[in-house]
Amino acid sequence: MKKSILPWFYRVWQTDQKLPPVFIFKRKNLPKNMKFPAGVIVRAHEKGWMDESGTIEWLEKxxxxxxxxxxKKPAMLVWDMFRVHKTNEVKNVAKNMKTTLAVIPGGLTSVLQLLDVCPNKPFKDQLCKMWSEWMCSGMAKLTKGGNLMKPESNLVSQWIKDAWVSIPSEMIEKSFRKCCMSNVLNGSEDDAVI
Structure with a gap:
């Protein structure tokens, strides 16, 4: 691993700038006349997951x-072994961005993937809280058959944006240190790995 990459990673998070979340709806297309909030990227996918084109779009957007x-400052991107993270096309796009890809070995995602280590739980807790508040507010409607109707896509997107905004940048920075991705090389921050 290049030593110059590690300090750059730390400077990215010192700017207090979190990258925007991407949300993928399980549907063929997004509603044409629906406005989505700024600060969140919304996509549609028939199966509701990230594919190679979505990964390339994430890298670019x-x-x-x-x-x-x-x-084009050198950077390192750490992600799991999902097959689309390892395709030649994705590798080429990352290389053109001067990004070194580091793939987390299977079974270690919960230890080395930043989002899993710290912010995912509070993020999901915040989303659950918003959904519960929506359910209790009387805004939730039922179908003719008595089933709960899904909230509108733009409302869910707003929840995602608000939940992401609620995650402090310091928590993301702590994740980098806890996963040993931005610790100073002299070992003085090794106690963060607890």
Whole structure:
């Protein structure tokens, strides 16, 4: 691993800039006349998951907007072994962005993937809270058959944005240290790995 990458990673999070979340609806297309909130990227996928084209779009629309990307400063992107993270096309796009890809070995995601280590639980807790408040507010409607109707896509997108905004940048920074991705190399921050 190049030593120059580690300090850059730390500077990215010192800017207090979190990259925007991407939300994928399980549907063929997004509603045409629906407005989605700024600060969240919304996509549709028939199966509701990220594929190779979605990963490339994420690299271009999210990762390529991080601090330093415009000047092609070297960076490292750590993600899991999901097969689309390892395709040649994805690797080439990342390489053109001067991004070194680091793939977390199977079974270690809960230890080394930043989102899993700290912010995912509070993020999901916040989303559950918003959904519960919506349910209790009387805004939830029932179908003719008595089943609960889904909330509108733009409302869910707003919840995602608000939940992401509620995650403090310090928690993301702590995740980097806890996963040993931005600790100083002299060992003085090794106690963060607890």
């Amino acid at each position: 999210v990762w390529n907007k991080r601090p330093g990307a415009l000047f």
